[in-house]
Each structure stands twice: as C-alpha cells, then as structure tokens.
Amino acid sequence: MRLSKTFVKTLREAPKDETARNGQLLVRAGFINKEMAGVYDYLPLGLRVIENIKNIVREEMNNIGCEELLLTALQNPEPWEKTGRFSDKEVDVWFKTELASGGMLGLAPTHEEPITTLMKTYISSYKDLPVYVYQFQTKFRNELRAKSGILRGREFLMKDLYSFHTTEKDLDDFYKKVERAYMNVFERLGLGEDTIETFASGGMFSKYSHEFQTLLPVGEDTVYYNADKTIAVNKEVMNDETLKDLNLKREELTEGPAAEVGNIFKLKLKYSEPLGLKYIDKNNEQKTVCMGCYGIGISRLMGVVAEKFADDKGLVWPESIAPFKYYLVGIGEKGMEQAEEYYKAHQDEVLFDDRDIRPGEKFADAELMGIPYRVVISDKTLATGSAEITNRQTGETKLIKVLD
Ligand code: ATP
Numbered sequence: 001m002r003l004s005k006t007f008v009k010t011l012r013e014a015p016k017d018e019t020a021r022n023g024q025l026l027v028r029a030g031f032i033n034k035e036m037a038g039v040y041d042y043l044p045l046g047l048r049v050i051e052n053i054k055n056i057v058r059e060e061m062n063n064i065g066c067e068e069l070l071l072t073a074l075q076n077p078e079p080w081e082k083t084g085r086f087s088d089k090e091v092d093v094w095f096k097t098e099l100a101s102g103g104m105l106g107l108a109p110t111h112e113e114p115i116t117t118l119m120k121t122y123i124s125s126y127k128d129l130p131v132y133v134y135q136f137q138t139k140f141r142n143e144l145r146a147k148s149g150i151l152r153g154r155e156f157l158m159k160d161l162y163s164f165h166t167t168e169k170d171l172d173d174f175y176k177k178v179e180r181a182y183m184n185v186f187e188r189l190g191l192g193e194d195t196i197e198t199f200a201s202g203g204m205f206s207k208y209s210h211e212f213q214t215l216l217p218v219g220e221d222t223v224y225y226n227a228d229k230t231i232a233v234n235k236e237v238m239n240d241e242t243l244k245d246l247n248l249k250r251e252e253l254t255e256g257p258a259a260e261v262g263n264i265f266k267l268k269l270k271y272s273e274p275l276g277l278k279y280i281d282k283n284n285e286q287k288t289v290c291m292g293c294y295g296i297g298i299s300r301l302m303g304v305v306a307e308k309f310a311d312d313k314g315l316v317w318p319e320s321i322a323p324f325k326y327y328l329v330g331i332g333e334k335g336m337e338q339a340e341e342y343y344k345a346h347q348d349e350v351l352f353d354d355r356d357i358r359p360g361e362k363f364a365d366a367e368l369m370g371i372p373y374r375v376v377i378s379d380k381t382l383a384t385g386s387a388e389i390t391n392r393q394t395g396e397t398k399l400i401k402v403l404d
C-alpha cells in the first residue's frame with residue numbers, strides 16, 4: 001500500500017468524546033473512525049488488523065475440526081420467545097425494530113437460538129453428531145456504557161462457536177480442545193503471558209464458565225490470579241466456596257483489572273431443550289442434544305492489543321496481526337528510487353510512505369501507526385548497499401543489505 005494513494009490520513013487529534021486510549025490512538029493513526037459512542041468504522045489499515053486476527057482464530061478453529069458458516073444478524077423473535085430471551089427483562093441489550101409489514105425483528109446480540117433452531121434441520125441421529133460450527137459475525141448490543149473505545153462496542157465483531165454432542169463426556173472432551181485452541185490464539189497475538197483462564201459464573205447448567213481475561217489497567221473486570229498466571233477467579237464468583245472448589249488460597253492471589261477477551265460455556269441442554277433439538281441414539285431412543293458455546297471478541301482483541309502495547313509515540317503491533325510488516329521510507333533521489341524497487345518486490349508486506357513530506361513527519365507516522373519495522377533507504381545507507389531497519393518495539397536499529 002502506498003500512503004500517497006490512500007484517502008486515510010493520520011490525525012493530530014482524536015474526537016473530544018473519545019476518552020479511551022485505544023480509541024484515541026486508533027482514530028489518530030487512521031485505523032478506525034468513530035461514528036458515535038460504541039460504533040466504529042474500520043478503515044483499510046484497521047480492517048487488515050481485524051482480518052489478521054480473524055485468520056489466526058480461523059486457523060485455530062479449523063485445526064480442531066470446526067466448520068465456518070455465517071448466520072444472519074436479523075432475528076426472527078420466535079425461537080427467542082421459546083427460550084424466554086426475546087424479553088428485554090431477560091436480555092437487556094436488544095436492539096429491536098418493527099417490520100414494515102408488521103411484527104418485530106431483533107438485531108442479534110448472540111446466536112444460540114438461531115443456530116440451535118437451524119441444527120434441527122440437520123441433526124436427527126447420533127450419526128449426525130458431533131457438530132462444531134463457528135462464524136465471525138457482527139453483534140449488536142445496546143450497552144449502557146460504551147466509553148472504552150473498541151473494547152466495548154454497541155456494534156462489534158465476535159467469533160462464536162457452537163458445539164453439539166450426544167453426551168456430556170463428549171462435550172467435556174471438546175471443551176478441553178477449545179481451551180487449548182483459545183490459548184494458542186492469545187499466544188499468537190502476543191497476549192499469552194497475561195491472558196488467564198478465569199473461573200466465572202456458570203449460570204443455570206454449570207457451576208462455572210470459563211473466561212479468558214487479559215490483565216489490562218483499563219479492563220472492566222476484576223480478577224484474582226495466581227503467581228504463575230495459570231488460573232484466576234472473577235470477582236463475581238470470588239468467595240470461600242469457589243476458593244475451596246479450586247483449591248486456592250486467597251492470600252496467594254493477586255487482584256487486578258482485566259478485559260474479557262473470550263468466554264466458553266457448557267450449555268448442556270439449556271437451549272436444545274426448549275427449542276426441541278433432539279436425536280435418536282443407538283438404542284433408538286430419543287435424546288436431547290448437548291451443547292457448548294465459545295466466544296472470542298475479535299474487535300475487542302484489537303483494542304486490547306492496542307492498549308497493551310502502545311507507548312508514548314503510538315501503537316505497537318505484534319508482527320502476527322500488524323497491517324504491514326514494514327514501513328518504508330526513501331530519502332534522497334537514489335534512496336527514493338531504491339525504495340520503489342524494494343516496494344515493488346515486497347508489496348504484500350510493505351506500507352510505502354511515498355508522500356511528498358519531510359522524513360521527520362514520515363517517522364512520526366511510522367511510530368503512530370505501530371508498524372513493526374521501519375525501513376529507511378537513503379543515499380547514505382546506499383553508500384554501503386544497505387538500508388536501516390528499526391524495530392518499533394525495542395527502538396533497535398541495524399543495517400541490512402538491499403544491494404549486492
Ligand atoms: P462482557 O461481560 O464484557 O459484557 P459478555 O459476557 O457479555 O462480555 P459474551 O456474551 O460471552 O460476553 O461474548 C463473547 C465475547 O465477546 C466476550 O468475551 C468479549 O470478548 C466480546 N464482547 C462482549 N461484549 C462486547 C462488546 N460490547 N464489545 C466488544 N466485544 C464484546
């Protein structure tokens with residue numbers, strides 16, 4: 001991508017009402033645009049980050065045998081009425097609208113009801129199970145407070161996976177695979193060390209659910225975690241009983257703020273029962289399908305990475321999800337010529353700052369955008385047939401050969 005050709009510009013100021021650091025930096029760096037509280041557009045650079053995160057999640061989901069699909073955002077109230085969740089008392093974040101032809105529609109805050117209903121068409125025998133399906137979908141939630149930048153959107157991107165099983169044992173086995181796949185995702189995003197599997201409330205059907213909480217000063221949750229960060233307890237279930245269940249001692253745990261980047265849940269029969277998702281087992285008996293659901297906040301993750309690694313100069317992307325690996329600057333006539341050559345040979349990885357502005361401005365933008373490596377080719381470096389490469393995270397600079 002050539003910066004001279006894109007409409008996007010870095011901005012001196014973020015909108016006044018944008019108080020979250022991730023939101024401010026992402027707007028200023030030209031990755032997102034704020035429409036209103038909790039509602040953001042993804043611009044070309046931001047979209048590349050989102051796509052990179054999605055691809056990592058996709059790989060990890062496909063690795064454990066999941067199939068990708070895409071459900072609709074518009075929701076028929078019927079299945080939600082069957083589970084009692086169309087009610088604003090039950091789910092207080094609905095966006096609903098009236099159909100011109102009469103009747104109501106909802107904008108999906110999550111997708112358990114439609115996916116369970118859909119599976120009634122395809123699951124009828126034990127031979128049809130298990131099924132693991134996931135999607136990347138825009139969710140709509142009328143969140144009361146949306147002041148955390150893209151950490152909490154009213155419209156946001158989620159990866160949601162649903163699993164369907166004959167037995168609880170089968171669900172338990174798959175659940176463990178998802179736990180590992182999730183940790184792989186967070187590790188690949190550079191968040192592995194500070195993302196802790198956390199015991200949280202399990203609702204009606206399980207004693208606990210598991211959240212994946214990334215330690216973060218601006219995180220909205222409070223967790224209590226052990227010294228090697230392998231287990232944590234969410235404040236909402238932090239009590240003597242939980243400590244006993246998990247064999248933990250309060251004095252060995254540290255309290256800290258965290259952002260929930262994922263959540264996995266053994267639903268068991270919670271939705272399959274009221275929606276009538278059944279199968280015939282080996283003995284020709286009718287049974288209810290056992291379910292699990294597993295979410296990852298894709299856009300929230302982008303915000304968490306932005307918050308976590310940013311410094312006083314701007315964003316710092318890990319290579320795995322950076323929009324481009326290199327930010328290329330040519331200085332002087334020969335330097336520019338050689339930069340052109342370099343760009344043509346490495347277009348997929350290079351953000352080429354070919355704008356007619358001072359090098360100092362280019363360097364500032366390179367830092368604000370957080371591209372992992374800045375490559376400078378100048379008449380001076382070319383004297384030794386090299387380019388100067390600077391690591392955004394460490395500030396370390398070295399020379400690499402560009403000419404033989
Ligand atoms: P929270 O407690 O933060 O509201 P939740 O328990 O409502 O989250 P889930 O319904 O389990 O979240 O959604 C799955 C994942 O989607 C969460 O773990 C989180 O990463 C992400 N997520 C949830 N709500 C939002 C939101 N409003 N904006 C961005 N991401 C969100």
Ligand code: MG
Nearest residue numbers: 093141143152
């Ligand atoms: Mg919520």
